[in-house]
Amino acid sequence: MHEILVISGKGGAGKTTVTGAFAHLSENAILCDLDVDAPDFHLISQPEKYQDHEFWSGYEASIRQDDCVQCGECLTRCRFDAIKLDNGRYVVDPLKCEGCKVCVALCPAEAIDFELKKCGEWYRSETRFGNLVHAQLYPGEENSGRLVALLKDEARKTAKEHGHEILLADGAPGIGCPVISSLSGTDLAVFVTEPTPSGLHDLERVAALCDHFRVKGCVVINKYDLNTDMTDKIESFCTQHGYPVVGRVPHSDAVTAAMVERKTVTEFDSVMYTAFAGIWNNVLLQL
Structure with a gap:
């Protein structure tokens, strides 16, 4: 089984849009939302939970x-x-x-007890794209990296049970603990970036993180046509450092319209379906 992780150096770059499109296009994937602090993949996948588990981690003092x-x-x-x-x-x-x-x-x-505390919940669910493993960490709680590791282990078990060939994960934003944890066992990281100076900066740091952990990466440039000069700079950076650009996603109002309908953009718009179908094929070739 191959593991594909969709990440970016910041929030709002389009990770979940890309992951949703890949989920729609994939034929036999186990899905996993690894953004446990602020998950949003459920908004477009509309999961039906069939298992609900408590997540206990860390300790908290209480005075008798x-x-x-x-x-x-x-x-x-x-x-x-x-x-x-x-x-x-x-x-x-x-x-x-x-x-x-x-x-x-x-x-x-x-007189002070030191007890294990409940930090959140994790779930197994069914979606129209297949099985989904996801979670919700309670506000302000830590141990997100540990919860991410748990989700990946459970997703692998589910994949083995159901014969899935790919583990497709929507990662957390940034380069912190949950992203580092999500890289464990990953075969390919898909970096989603935008044609802005901050987009290039965040691409550089998330790519450096993957290089450090020896995880292969490729790049999707979202809304590439909003600033073609910056898109050229990003592609130049990718060429210099050996990160294949597997696709460009045009800016489209269909993305927002699809979100309102709680659908992936590939379910909603034929032009975006064609664009993402080519990108997904290029991602599979990287494996």
Whole structure:
């Protein structure tokens, strides 16, 4: 089985539009939304969940009031201001607690518990394009990289069960922890960029990240016709560094119209279908 990851150096470049088109065009792929902080692939794939799982990761302190001796040692020691006085009682603010365990270790009364916390949920679903593995991390929670790794493992299991030949993943924006985690086991990263100075800059950094982890990459230039001079600069960069440009996507109002209808652009517009069909074939050739 081959693993294809669609990423970009920033949000809003068109990753999900590209992934949705690929999902529509692929014949036997397991789908995976790895943007666990702000997932949006479900908006166009309209999944029907058949499995719902809790995601537990990291720890959080909590003070047992019956055992607390009101010494204030936890308040003094906490570097994250997660301990506060509330009506004369010392309590933990869960939004500020970083799970460092200092308060637990230094409490003279041993009155602070350190419990595993529920950080989010992950799901197996059916879509009109096939099986989808996706998740939602709760606001402000960490361990997104660990959740991404879990999703990829579960997607591989589902692929093995159903005989899928390709794992197609919609990655997170940027170059942070969830993107690094999503690169593990990836055969090909598809970089989606736009013809702007910031688009080129973000392409450079996400390409450097893939080079560091020795993941092969290719490039899709979205809305290439809005600035052809910048498109030429991006293609020149790609030529110099050996990143194949597998396709150019024209600017089209059909993208927004398709989103409103909760469809992929290839389901909505025949011109975009033809454009993405060629791009998808070029991606498969890179494998």
